[in-house]
Amino acid sequence: MSIAIVGAAQGETVSVGPMRMRILEDGGRTEHRLGLVELTIPPHVDGPPQHVHHKHDETFYVISGAPSFTCGTETITAEPGALVAAPIGAPHTFANPGDVPAVLLCTVTPDLYIDYFRQLERLSGDPGGLDPAAVADIMSRYATEVVRPAH
Secondary structure, three states: OOOOOOOOOOOEEEEEOOEEEEEEEOOOOOOOOOEEEEEEEOOOEEOOOOEEEOOOEEEEEEEEOOOEEEEOOEEEEOOOOOEEEEOOOOOEEEEEOOOOOEEEEEEEEOHHHHHHHHHHHHHOOOOOOOOHHHHHHHHHOOOEEEOOOOO
């Protein structure tokens, strides 16, 4: 076994709607214990519907920009240097309401969700945007479900 280095211009790039992800670790070198992506969210872009993961944790380390994170009915803005953790079962979503791109380093442990991003890219060809029902269907394959808003 040896170390692996992913250079600044390397890694698999996946586009999900207007967002871009650079997959730095898909779990292949960590025995699937860790997935790692660099996520770029353009200005004024909403993220996925609020959802919960049942088999993996996520963290979001803000490199630049000021993305918002929502958990339930609470929304916060995260500044560069902040870490947001979404453990198993915590409802969450993110967005970039700002005027500059937001760049985040995101972990998924274990790496379960990396292939979800790849599957979403296949939906991104629709000019009308991602179909929420199709997104929810793919989420369900990865032990994730959309959280319905409380009325």
